[in-house]
Amino acid sequence: EQKYDQGLAKSRKTFGERLNALFANFRSVDEDFFDDLEETLIGADVGFDMAVEITDELREEVKLQNVKEPTEVAQTIVQKLVDRYEQDGSNEQNAIRFASEGPTVILFVGVNGAGKTTTIGKLAHQYRQAGHKVLLAAADTFRAAATEQLQVWGERADAPVVAGKPQGDPAAVVYDAVERAKAENYDILLVDTAGRLQNKVNLMNELDKIKRVITRSIPHAPQEVLLVLDSTTGQNALIQAKEFNDTTQVTGIVLTKLDGTAKGGIVLAIRHELHIPVKLVGLGEQIDDLQDFKPNEFVYGLFK
Ligand code: GDP
Secondary structure, three states: OHHHHHHOHHHHHHHHHHHHHHHHHOOOOOHHHHHHHHHHHHHOOOOHHHHHHHHHHHHHHHHHHOOOOHHHHHHHHHHHHHHHHHHOOOOOOOOOOOOOOOOEEEEEEOOOOOOHHHHHHHHHHHHHHOOOOEEEEEEOOOOHHHHHHHHHHHHHHOOOEEEOOOOOOHHHHHHHHHHHHHHOOOOEEEEEEOOOOOOHHHHHHHHHHHHHHHHHHOOOOOOEEEEEEEHHHOHHHHHHHHHHHHHOOOOEEEEEOHHHOOOOOHHHHHHHHHOOOEEEEEOOOOOOOEEEOOHHHHHHHHHO
8 A cells, every 4th residue: 555655656746736736726616726627637637528527517516515615625526536437337347357267367468568568477476476376478479578578577476488489370379378277277377468559450360369269278268358558658548448449358457657657547537438447557667566456545546
């Protein structure tokens, strides 16, 4: 929880400071106040529509309840954002789903540099610490460095890596990994994939093929298709989420680099537009810097 606070320090400083300044600078809750509030929300990347909606709702409530003090509005804003997150997908699971028997397969997708390999390393470490048998698959066969990097993380986390020939078929690597996971009774298989954007159609076909190979070997797998997004890219992350979700059914989002951004509001925008739950958040480059996503803590941390 302390880590959560530290990770969000930068978000809080910029966005939180703006909010605090807003409450300090305004003596009354007037139209200028609402304009400033709306701008602050847009700046935090909650998305234009949501910023306008929340401000409108607030304007209405303030009128009905005859609120005069800006500080009285603060708590209402925080509560509204938490409610927003929950209302946009209350019947979805926030936690990672596991297979009831046999290996659980988690497929990681996302553009290069988003943090896929790092997240897999961190997650492998968590599961190993919890006593699970974990296998990794390096299905980005186009970049030699990608496989090497996964191997480095595999060693750190104490999880073996299945890799293929350079330029080989990524689906073949995944096939080998799934078969090994079954034969050697692994609990969890984490699959790293390519994220080159130069040829999107090719990439999406490749991901689709990988997914089919997994399902053919294990009927209910993959249990999760996690899209890894770099939160510092703000609204671009939302565009990427839409593109990936159109072709591979994404079951959850990993939002990385929340330790280095003032744009944490993107969590709400993604949830609102795509109804996909954020399952994990990356809060740094170290092996322990990965946490389950908790909407309440997150929103309060952001707006404190
Ligand atoms: P991939 O290409 O999607 O596999 O991305 P990588 O896992 O190689 O990560 C790209 C860069 O982002 C690396 O330098 C990582 O150390 C860094 N990175 C990943 N996750 C985080 C995070 O949560 N916080 C910070 N600050 N850096 C991260």
